[in-house]
Amino acid sequence: MVAIRIFDVIGYSGSGKTYFIMNAIKLLKLKMHLNVAVIKNVKHHQIDEKGKDSHIFTESGACYSVIQNLNKEMAVFLNARDINFDRLIKWLDQGPYEIDVIFTEGFRNLNNPTILCISKIDEIEPQLTDNVKMISGIICGKKSYNKITLGIPILNIEEDFQRFLDIFDIT
Numbered sequence: 001m002v003a004i005r006i007f008d009v010i011g012y013s014g015s016g017k018t019y020f021i022m023n024a025i026k027l028l029k030l031k032m033h034l035n036v037a038v039i040k041n042v043k044h045h046q047i048d049e050k051g052k053d054s055h056i057f058t059e060s061g062a063c064y065s066v067i068q069n070l071n072k073e074m075a076v077f078l079n080a081r082d083i084n085f086d087r088l089i090k091w092l093d094q095g096p097y098e099i100d101v102i103f104t105e106g107f108r109n110l111n112n113p114t115i116l117c118i119s120k121i122d123e124i125e126p127q128l129t130d131n132v133k134m135i136s137g138i139i140c141g142k143k144s145y146n147k148i149t150l151g152i153p154i155l156n157i158e159e160d161f162q163r164f165l166d167i168f169d170i171t
Helices: 017-032 053-059 085-093 121-127 161-167
Strands: 005-010 036-040 064-068 074-078 101-105 114-117 132-136
Touching (some): 017 036, 017 101, 017 114, 017 161, 053 064, 053 074, 132 161
Parallel strands (some): 005 101, 036 101
Antiparallel strands (some): 064 074
């Protein structure tokens, strides 16, 4: 079994985090044949709606509740009050898919290699940590950005996918 690679994607709201992850998933799947999972930190709203069965089941004490729609798509709601991040990764590792890469979105307290998404250069310094290995996001759509700032490469995932793989040693 190959160890799961975990990458944190951070940035302010509207900085391009979701866009970056969406394109990274597509490219990792298409070009590298890797299975990718995403763990998103939702701060401003509830994931499951009060009154819906899945919410009622987890509130009643179920460890997790799985829902399936007409298209055979499923969502899993974990009653994760007692599950820390490491246990969640272990659970994913033992799940029905062999996961190669996990992107986290919006977690600022983890200690993984990090991609900082920004919309303008002055957003870098207040968010910079030792874990930031790459910068991306909305800034990449602007013509006036430099490819490197503070010694950290600024990359458009679609144009610089190979460089992304090199930075994070993904083979």
